Amino acid sequence: MKITLSKIKLYTVIVLLLLVQAVNATAGEILYEDNFSRLDPSWGSSNEQVSVKDGKLIVKPATSTTQSVLNQANVFDNADISIEVSMPAGDTNVAGGLIFWANDYTNFYCLCIDASGRFKVSRFVADRWLQPVEWVENNAIKKGIGQVNILRVVTKAREATAYINGQQVTTFSGQPPQGGGCIGVCGGSAHSGENTWQFGDLRVVAIKASTALSTEPAAQASPAAAETSQPTADTAPTPLPAKQPVSGMALRLHGSNTIGKELIPALCEEFFKYEGATSVQRKPRQKEDETDVEAVLPKVSSNRTTFEVEAHGSKMAFEDLAAGKCDICMASRQIKEDEARRCTLAGLGDMFSPACQIVLGLDGVAVFVNKSNPINALTKKQLADIFSGRVTDWSQVGGSPGPIDLYAGDDGSDDFDTFKSLVLGGMPLSSKASSYENSAKLSDEVATDTNGIGFAGMTFVRGCKSLAVSEAGKDALLPTPFTVTTGRYLLSRRFFLYIPADPHNEWARNFVDFAVSELGGSSNLTPSGFFARKFVEATTTKLEVFSWWTSGGEAAALDALFDCYKKHYPGVGVINATVAGGSGSAARPVLQTRLAVGNPPDTWQSHPGWELLGQYVEPNYCEPVTDLYKSDGWNTAFPRALIDMISNAGQIYAVLTGVHRGNVLWYNKKLLERNGIKVGDKMTFDEFFAACDKLKAAGIAALGVGDSGIWASAQLFENTLLGVIGPQGWADLFNGKMKWDDPRVEQAMQYFAKMQNYINPDHASLTWDEAVKELIDGKVAFTSMGDWADGEFIKAGMKENEDFGWVSSPETDGCFIIVADGFTLAKGAPHKEATIAWLKTIGSKEAQEAFNSLKGSIPARTDLDKSKFDAYHQWSMSEFAKDKLxxxxxxxxxxxxxxxxxxxxxxxxxxxxxxxxxxAGALAQAAEKTGPETVTMPDFGGQAIKLENPEIPPNAPNRYSNAVIGAERLSVDLQFRAGTFQLDDVALQVLNRLAELLANPIYQERKLLVFGFSDSTGNARRNLALSKSRANAVAEQLHIRGLKPSFVGGFGKQLAIASNDTEEGREKNRRVEIWLR
Structure with a gap:
């Protein structure tokens, strides 16, 4: 068919008209949608990794891979794209999401989320992932396995705005394919196993090209959105347009030797390659620290293009920038006010603005000595005295005698500027110091001088030994990734690139964009040894804290710990890796799987005792933290009884955040009052069941239970069991002396069965906190739950003794079931320094007060001001001090x-x-099946000390009989080595526990009596003297612990409590008794 010119014109007009009509018709209308009732061929063919089932596109990536699936049959330009995403199985920290702006499988963007509540925007280019928006936590995301989240991306020109569940989370600029891009989905799997991803209800709606993104639905941006909105330097750069003149000297970069000697020339080479250059060469000039990087850009010019790099210091570079002698200033310090003023007067703009001042990375100025030097740490004052010449011999700072040789950067170097500002202050550098422009040469000189000391950027330590630096009286710290990025290291600094606000040379802005983007790769250290800005930003989500605290009160308390941590370590954030499920019922299996395959979180929540010691310490999953207790003085701040619960073979393995009481019966006070029920200070089973009968008759569920995780019912049974068998029976049951089919245990089971008649009918569908919510709402009257329930009352604004009340679980008064929580240090923790910092934080007074006041638990530390806590906490603290633990x-x-x-x-x-x-039979079999483990109960210390009223023998000495009238004996067992008044190690531990018990104010008005006794070996005078010495030895130990006995005496071999005919009996008679009157 022959087409004439007129026909061509006609067809052109028709096509143009159709295009106009199409744009007008589709604006706001659906361009594409897929409900995945079948697998559309545009997604490819079904296979093991990609399939459709029940209206969902299912993606199952292989382990350690990310599976991307593109719909390449459709291309969209300005569009509103949304899709439902869920992850029904797998690792909660692995990403998946919505692909947009896809050119093909080698170039696309993805809005990613994970099941732990974070999102990011990634860009895949060739063989690498770039991160226009790093990982950020956001409350809009529904956390947890199987949760469905709606992801939405609105694109217009080069700008994209992301929404999650209707909430705007970020807006950023990118590089969409010319003419529009494809869409798709992606999901990843961890190396420990496969994840399953499900996608549903995909929809693409057209938007008008003229529609501004600000006209999108008024979803208010979250705080995270503000944090993730980055300047254009954070995105991958746009290649220069062809019209840009490129031949000759195209770009001049002047400044710091630290980044200009190696890093910037390397970036210049990579930038040229990114632009498609060939024949890239680095050519050092004759003058030291000056380099030209040359390349040919075939698509633009056949001539060579040159970038000039001169690294003579920031000071000179700022002068060159103001004078127009360079295009980019490389600085290892922030610009000074006078330097910025000169640049502003030169028409370069506000040099402190984000457009001009770009943070490239962070570094620490290291102080180093010869490796043979015995000195490992110095204070900032000692350094100032050394480099100013006030201290001239190593013996003056604790080293071996010998003169100190000084090595420093020259006065134009950035290292010297930093050191002078942070260390010397107003003091001049000693005239005896040798000055170097080249930091590498400086370091090499120190490496060969046994008396030398110098300073330079971290990468220049080379063959020397770094020194830890401290303020007086504080911990000395080495320059490490953690101490530098958090700013804890005293000589930390930042590196900058400075350019004009509106640079005439387009190379300048594009190079800066590229430099920041390129330094977002997998390497944390740049070629120059400092920490790239994008790496530092990534580390703000690196510390992974694993727990099961997800209810309202729990989450608020955990956030309080995070706030304390971020306050003291602002450069490091937290991955809040929570798995919902009370008592860790769902979290522990997930954790065990991760530990078994060598993928541990940095730290995880654990109960002490069998859980910590048996499940984590014995298999060598965590490291001891004993040194923290020594360095931070925690051995006296935390009760010995608690420390024993987290110790094994003399090592401590956790830091406790707080101590819960498990045996608490909570009640809705107003509901009980309306039904004529009054609760006293104690409650018997008869009283409890009478109240339940009355409530049941009124049509009210008396007892609220949420046992969708069965542990809540198990705890109700535990509390009931203790009420029947008592504390001694509890100990006997778990050390094997009492059997699980004992009549007393069966009595508790009968009570437990009776309680089932009064519980809420929906108990099987509720979680524990939902059951507490029913009590708050007045739907149930009682709930038997640990005092983490108090955190829910606090969160709901309930008033103590007005809206709700509490009492010990029936017939358990005088007993305190400990449910303590702590955090571990993972063996080989991915971020050990950050984890140790976390543990130091949660063990501090500040964090313990903030956390426990919201959680319902009492602080694990005993040195906090009790008056800062509410009535329940003060009651629990008092009970903890005097009850059997x-x-x-x-x-x-x-x-x-x-x-x-x-x-x-x-x-x-x-x-x-x-x-x-x-x-009963099932539990008896369970005890037998689990073997000897169950007959060895951990030593919980405190419960062994109680007050007794023994009968006084008629042959007791008068002095003894008169002294103990109205007194009670403490059940402590203080043994001595034969023939001496030296206490054995066990006795010293018992005295520690005793001191903790007697520190309770209720004992402060009582008098302490100490009586010593001996066995019958030896003559009477010697035995009497020995018994007095033993009493005095104990009195001295008590005095050291802040307790002063009012009576100390010895009675020799009198009042023997066992036969002296055997060594065992004689050992029992060598004792000291302590009484309270």
Whole structure:
């Protein structure tokens, strides 16, 4: 068919008209949608990794890979794209999401989320991932396995705005393909196993080219959105337009030797390659620290293009920038006011603005000595005295005698400027110091001088030894990635690139964009040894804290710990890796899997006792933190009884955040008052069941339970069991002396069965905190739950003793079931320094007060001001000090995990059939099946000390009998080595616990009596003297611990409590008794 010119014109007009009509018709209309009822061929063919089922596109990436799936049959320009995303199985820290602006599988953008509540925007180019927006936590994201999130991206020209569940989270500039891009999805899998991703309800809606993004639905940006909005330097740069003249000297970069000697020339080479250059060469000039980087850009010119790099210091570079002698200033310090003023007067703009001042990275000025020098640390004052010449011999700072040889950067170097500002202050550098422009040469000189000391950027330590630096009285710190990025290292500094606000040379802005983007790769250290800005930004989400604190009160308390941490370590953020499920019922299996495959979080939540020591310490999953207790004085701040719960073989393995009481019965005070029920200071089972009967008759569910995770019912049974068998029975049950089919245990089971008649009918569908919410709402009257429930009352604004009240679980008064929480240090923690900083934070007074006041628990430390806490906390603190302390079975402290699993199974069955015999038999078999583990209960210390009223023998000495009238004896066992008044190690530990107990104000008005006794070996005079010496030895130890006895005496071999005919009996008689009157 022949087409005439007129026809061509006609077809052209028709096509243009159709295009106009199409634009007008599709603006605001659906361009594409897919409900995934089948796999559209545009997504490719079905395979093991990609399939469709039940209206979902399912992606299953292989381990350690990211699977991307593009719809290459459709291309969109300005568009509103949305899709539903969920991850029903896999690692919560792996990313997946919505692909947009895709050219092909080698070039696309992706809005990614993970199941731990974070998002980012990634760009895949060739073989690498760039991060226009780094990982950021955002409350808009629904966290957890299986949660569905709606991702939405609105693109217009080069700008994209991202929304998650209707909330705007970030806007950024990028490089969309010319003429529009494809869309798609992606999902990743961890190296420990495969993830499953599901995508649904994909929709693409056209927007008008003239529609501004500000006209999008008024979803207010979250705080995270503000944090992630980056200047254009954060995105990959746009290649220069062809019309830009490029031949000859195209770009001049002057400044710091630290970044100009190696890093900037390397970046120049990479930039040329990015622009498609060939024949890239680096040519050093004759003058030291000057280099030309040359290349040919075939698409632009056949002539060579040159970038000039001169590294003579920031000071000279700022002068050159103001004078128009350079295009970019490379600085290892911030511009000074007078330098900025000269640049502004030269028409370069506000040099402190983001357009002019670009942070490239961070560094620390290292102070180093010869490797043979015994000195490892110096204070800032000592350094100032050394480099000013006030101290001239190493012996003056604790080293070996010998003169100190000084090596320093010259007065034009940035290292010297930094050192002078941070260390010397107003003092001049000693005239005896040797000055160097080249930091590498300076370091090499120190490496060969046994008396030498110098300073330079971290990368120039080379063959020397870095010194830790401190302020007087504070920890000395080495320059490391953590100490530098957090600013904790005293000689930390930042590196900058400075350009005019509106540079006439287009190379300047494009090079800066490229430099910042290029330094966002996988390497944390640049070729010059400092930490790239993008790496530092990435580290703000590097510390992973694993826990199961997800309820309202728990999350608020955990956030308080995060706030304390970020306050003191602002350069490091936190990945809040939570897995919902009370008592860690869902979290622990996830954690065990990660530990088993060598993928641990940095730190994780653990209960002490069997859970910590058996599941994590014994398999060598965590490292000891004993040194923290020594360095921070925690051995006296934390009760010995608690430290024993987290110790093994003399090493401590966790830092406790707080101590919960497990056996608390909470009640809605107003609901009980309306039904004529009054609760006193204690409650018996008869009183409890009478109240339940009255409530049931009124049509009210008396007892609220949320046992969708069965542990809540198991805890109700645990509290009931303690009420029947008492503290001694509790100890006997878990050390094997009492059997699980004992009549007393069966009595507790009968009470537990009776309680099922009064619980809320929806108990099986509720979590523990939802059951507490029913009490808050007045739907149930009681709930038996640990005092983490108090955190929910606090979060809901409930008033103590007005809206709600509490009492010990029926017949458990005088007993305190410990449910403590702590955090570990993972063996080989990915970010060990940050983790140690986390542990130091949570063990501090500040964090313990902030956390526990919201959580419902009492501080693990005993040196906090109790008046700062509410009435419940003060009551719990008082009970903790005087009650018998008992480990919880349900929370992994009194028995191993193998027994706990069988207990939960037995409770699940019992809630259904209420068969006492079957329940008792199942637990008896469980105790036998788990073997000898269950008969060795950890030593919890405090509960062993109680007040007794023994009968006084008629043959007791008068002085003894008169002294103990109205007194009670403390059940402490203080033993001595034979023939001496030297206390053994166990006795010293008992005295530590005793001192903690007697520190309680309720004992302050009582008198302390100390009586010493001996065995019958030796003559009477010697025995009497020995018994007095033993009493005095104990009195002295008590005095050291702040306790002063009012009576100290010895009674020789009198009042023997065992036969002196055996060594065992004689050992018992060598004792000291302590009484309170």
């Amino acid at each position: 008992l480990p919880s079975c349900v929370h992994g402290e009194a028995a191993p995990a193998s027994f706990l699993d069988l207990l939960n199974n037995a409770v699940t069955a019992f809630v259904v059939d209420r068969n006492v015999q079957n329940f």
